[in-house]
Amino acid sequence: MLKTQNCGELRPAHAGQEVLMAGWVFRRRDQGGLIFIDLRDRWGITQVVVNQETSPDAHRVADSLRNEYVVQVRGLVRQRPEGTANSELETGDIEVVASEITLLNASKTPPFYINQDTKIDEVARMKYRYLDLRRPKMQENIILRHRVVKGMRDYLDKLDFVEIETPILFKTTPEGARDFLVPSRLMPGNFYALPQSPQQLKQLLMVAGYERYFQIARCFRDEDLRGDRQPEFTQLDLEMSFVQREDIITLIEGLMIYLTEQVLGKTPMFKPFPRIKYIDAMEMYGSDKPDLRYELAAVDITDLAAASGFQVFKSSAAAGKPVKAFRAPGMALRSGTALRKLMDDLETLARANGAKGLAWLGMPETEGGELKGPVGKFFGAEQLAELFQRTEAKPGDLLLFITDERETVYRIVDVLRRTIAHELGLDDPEKLAFGWIIDFPMFYWNEEEQRWDPSQHMFTMPLPEDLPLLDTDPGAARGSQYDLALNGYEVAGGSIRIHDRAVQEKMFPLIGQSLERAREQFGHMLEAFEYGVPPHGGVAVGVDRLVMLYAQEPNIREVIAFPKTQAGADIMAHAPSPAEPKQLEELGIAVVYKEDEKE
Numbered sequence: 001m002l003k004t005q006n007c008g009e010l011r012p013a014h015a016g017q018e019v020l021m022a023g024w025v026f027r028r029r030d031q032g033g034l035i036f037i038d039l040r041d042r043w044g045i046t047q048v049v050v051n052q053e054t055s056p057d058a059h060r061v062a063d064s065l066r067n068e069y070v071v072q073v074r075g076l077v078r079q080r081p082e083g084t085a086n087s088e089l090e091t092g093d094i095e096v097v098a099s100e101i102t103l104l105n106a107s108k109t110p111p112f113y114i115n116q117d118t119k120i121d122e123v124a125r126m127k128y129r130y131l132d133l134r135r136p137k138m139q140e141n142i143i144l145r146h147r148v149v150k151g152m153r154d155y156l157d158k159l160d161f162v163e164i165e166t167p168i169l170f171k172t173t174p175e176g177a178r179d180f181l182v183p184s185r186l187m188p189g190n191f192y193a194l195p196q197s198p199q200q201l202k203q204l205l206m207v208a209g210y211e212r213y214f215q216i217a218r219c220f221r222d223e224d225l226r227g228d229r230q231p232e233f234t235q236l237d238l239e240m241s242f243v244q245r246e247d248i249i250t251l252i253e254g255l256m257i258y259l260t261e262q263v264l265g266k267t268p269m270f271k272p273f274p275r276i277k278y279i280d281a282m283e284m285y286g287s288d289k290p291d292l293r294y295e296l297a298a299v300d301i302t303d304l305a306a307a308s309g310f311q312v313f314k315s316s317a318a319a320g321k322p323v324k325a326f327r328a329p330g331m332a333l334r335s336g337t338a339l340r341k342l343m344d345d346l347e348t349l350a351r352a353n354g355a356k357g358l359a360w361l362g363m364p365e366t367e368g369g370e371l372k373g374p375v376g377k378f379f380g381a382e383q384l385a386e387l388f389q390r391t392e393a394k395p396g397d398l399l400l401f402i403t404d405e406r407e408t409v410y411r412i413v414d415v416l417r418r419t420i421a422h423e424l425g426l427d428d429p430e431k432l433a434f435g436w437i438i439d440f441p442m443f444y445w446n447e448e449e450q451r452w453d454p455s456q457h458m459f460t461m462p463l464p465e466d467l468p469l470l471d472t473d474p475g476a477a478r479g480s481q482y483d484l485a486l487n488g489y490e491v492a493g494g495s496i497r498i499h500d501r502a503v504q505e506k507m508f509p510l511i512g513q514s515l516e517r518a519r520e521q522f523g524h525m526l527e528a529f530e531y532g533v534p535p536h537g538g539v540a541v542g543v544d545r546l547v548m549l550y551a552q553e554p555n556i557r558e559v560i561a562f563p564k565t566q567a568g569a570d571i572m573a574h575a576p577s578p579a580e581p582k583q584l585e586e587l588g589i590a591v592v593y594k595e596d597e598k599e
């Protein structure tokens with residue numbers, strides 16, 4: 001080895017020991033006769049001192065070093081002189097007095113600082129990802145990710161799960177996104193689809209009798225990217241036989257508590273995790289992945305609104321639209337201009353999400369004082385009392401009123417809730433609030449295509465008592481799906497599966513697929529369902545999102561070693577890139593550009 005010690009391990013007990021170390025120059029301070037080098041490797045930083053008088057050769061080399069040069073240092077460990085210890089470094093009580101320094105490789109001046117936690121242009125970070133990954137924060141994230149994944153493997157191995165790889169070159173497994181296709185050279189005109197998830201294969205493994213499967217699986221979905229999405233991402237994919245919903249929920253809850261406590265060293269806010277029915281989550285929080293770090297919830301006041309003197313509310317209620325009140329604690333205490341500015345901002349936000357306006361009412365600053373805002377006067381005293389009771393409004397609180405089509409109301413409640421919580425500092429990233437969402441509808445109505453879309457995927461079993469609704473009222477059927485929310489993100493989702501060919505075949509026409517086409521696409525699944533299929537269910541945990549939240553990062557690119565940009569590109573390696581004409585020819589493919597895509 002070119003090193004006997006790493007840069008994070010020396011302590012005062014090592015004083016007097018000769019060591020050989022190697023790493024990168026993190027920082028260099030030249031004090032004339034003495035040069036100090038902060039030597040960095042994966043494990044930490046160690047201060048190296050080079051004395052011109054006692055080690056002139058080493059000093060000469062040290063003099064030529066610059067940041068990010070790779071060097072090897074031989075030297076003696078000593079306790080730092082009185083008053084020079086650095087409590088911020090784990091190795092801050094010692095230093096290594098160099099007797100010999102060897103330059104192993106020089107470095108150009110990096111395009112950004114590795115040794116400062118300043119904001120760096122993301123394009124530069126992506127282009128020089130190998131330098132970005134040297135930064136201590138990125139190393140922490142990547143190593144945390146490793147520990148989380150290892151924790152998953154350890155936990156599941158103890159429970160007798162088997163890790164099984166499934167193919168990347170496969171056939172469409174729809175999860176609601178577009179497929180990535182890979183052309184076949186040997187069968188021109190034919191394509192593999194990259195799996196949007198191993199869903200079919202893990203179910204087939206249950207048919208095959210493995211009973212407890214998992215995989216740290218890469219999934220591919222060609223969809224528009226957002227902060228928490230990438231075209232390829234990683235999930236802990238898992239499937240079990242002879243289980244019910246409760247079994248999977250219990251297993252994953254145990255795993256999450258284990259990871260949070262044993263790997264991350266924190267405690268989830270709630271144990272056990274709360275369980276919320278989908279409809280309640282939507283009505284209270286406007287979201288099926290609510291942030292449970294704070295309580296803020298919308299309250300239905302449609303009946304009060306209908307009886308009020310406020311025309312907007314009255315006609316809305318008469319048209320069957322819900323009217324909701326949302327309490328922002330203490331926010332009416334702001335002074336006149338600050339309150340007006342707040343209301344302007346909130347109204348702009350609400351409008352951007354489809355609202356036509358945002359009515360409000362400020363509670364008096366003290367008991368018995370005057371209400372602020374224009375809405376209060378439309379309610380009678382009794383109605384007001386009822387309103388305050390339902391919303392639990394206290395002096396100084398701000399009440400916001402939302403009415404529209406139900407879906408729009410949900411969207412606005414969700415965005416207001418997040419914004420207000422952030423404004424009030426309630427979304428502390430140190431806190432981790434897990435919660436299960438259950439009893440999802442099986443389907444959402446797709447107005448454009450005039451068909452039902454599965455709310456999870458087409459392999460989800462309806463709740464047993466709702467099975468007959470598939471024939472009579474599919475919109476009312478609830479699925480056996482369960483999602484796990486963490487701090488406003490969906491970090492896991494799964495379901496008990498259909499394991500009966502007849503039930504599975506019912507799904508296709510509902511979601512707008514002819515049985516013929518379905519048999520072409522999924523004939524192998526349908527056929528498998530005729531060979532002794534155990535009842536089974538499973539789940540997938542989003543590894544990127546979970547680690548992102550553990551690392552308190554704002555997007556998943558921060559916890560993926562080589563992510564794509566928002567446009568789906570790798571700007572370091574320049575992917576995607578055009579294929580050679582010869583490659584296209586072999587594949588029997590001609591590229592036809594659309595008018596606006598020509599260069």
Ligand code: ASP
Pocket residue numbers: 175196197198199235238493494495538539540
């Ligand atoms: N296949 C689903 C997904 O990838 C998870 C599952 O149902 O197990 O989201």
